[in-house]
Amino acid sequence: MDMLPAHMRPERSFQGLILTLQRYWADCGCVILQPYDMEVGAGTFHPATTLRALGPKAWNAAYVQPSRRPKDGRYGENPNRLQHYYQFQVILKPSPPDIQELYLKSLAAIGIDSSLHDIRFVEDDWESPTLGAWGLGWECWCDGMEVSQFTYFQQVAGVECAPVSGELTYGLERLAMYVQGVDRVYDLNFNGREGAEKVTYGDVFLQAEQEYSRHNFELADTDMLFEQFRMAEEACKKYLAAGWRDVGNRKEHLMALPAYDQCIKASHVFNLLDARGVISVTERQSYILRVRDLAKACGEAWVHTEAGRAA
């Protein structure tokens, strides 16, 4: 590892931590992607995970994903909880035999040495009802605190994964708080500088947390959101229907990605409606199933595309 200048060191700098993880996974052979340019609740929703997990082709990617969870807004007053935070997402397909080792080395790269810290793999099986997905794996604990989710996908968008992918999701703010030794997320050193040049996480995001919390809980336009959900659902179905082609004796799909965009749009709009409190308990299940049906249809389309189908 090169000697990093102080402001780039992962234990002093939030951006340094992100850059270190990107460098580490690039060195492991991943393509380093950029975040998906739509509102999503988790890195898993990026097509680089949900769609690329399907079909037989190998795929290794890593990226930061800003994740929006409207219900988790706390007006900037909670030291740990945010309605917007950064996940670091890694997907390795097929799951390599040494994936645990790679993960532990990534922690070492950001300054968490397993000979000094208690790192455990604690049973946690992941399920996403909206994506029609599930997997087995663990929460990774560092000194008793969860810092990552580690999942072997078994099924995504209703399709059996063949081969299975390994997914690693790091909670970057939480990891950074641990590595920097701060107990309030807004006190994180963002740019690794000191004195007048220092920029904290609060300098970057506190106002946003306050404004979005107001929006998510009090002021988001629910009429508009209900309409947006309907529009996204309709558009997704329309694009899926329009995309099928018969080529020789097989079916191909030509619009899986634009259709999938509408599916994740619907999913985020649902999360906003839910945070506004306008979705009843009975309706919630129905909305989830509607999004899941879209996701499954997008998965089916994807495995009939060039990137998703067997050779």
Place this chain on the structure above:
Amino acid sequence: MPDLLLELFSEEIPARMQAKAADDLRRMVTDRLVAEGLVYEGAKAFATPRRLALTVHGIPIRQPDLKEERRGPRVGGADAAIQGFLKATGLASIGQAKIERDPKKGDFYVALIEKKGRATLDVLADILPVIIRTFPWPKSMRWGARSARSGALTWVRPLHAITATFGLET
């Protein structure tokens, strides 16, 4: 008499499943051994976060030879019955069968079937893969490149190595 050592090395087994898994391993292996006529001295199973292990001590190196008497049709009975009897017992000809006399029912054929005991090593080679493939994990998963094709091994978490020894040399 040699000992069997079996160790299954995987990624972290959920803590709540470890004790029962060790027990299931012991029970499945010892039940099969007994069903195969192999009486052992003792068995012990162990679980750690990544390993399930089993020792079974004092297993004979061969199954016992089995001698079985199987009663067949009457002497002079229908040819089909005799052919069926030859087929079921593996005798080459009816001349190889004994004849027993029953004063009331008449004479009938009896086959003496000897089944030679197999080497325990061969029996283990047959039963252990089946036990591993049918192991009753509450939740089970596929992993790795092999999962691209159907019929891949499943386990509670990725299984990295299986070590089995019987005695000192094998």
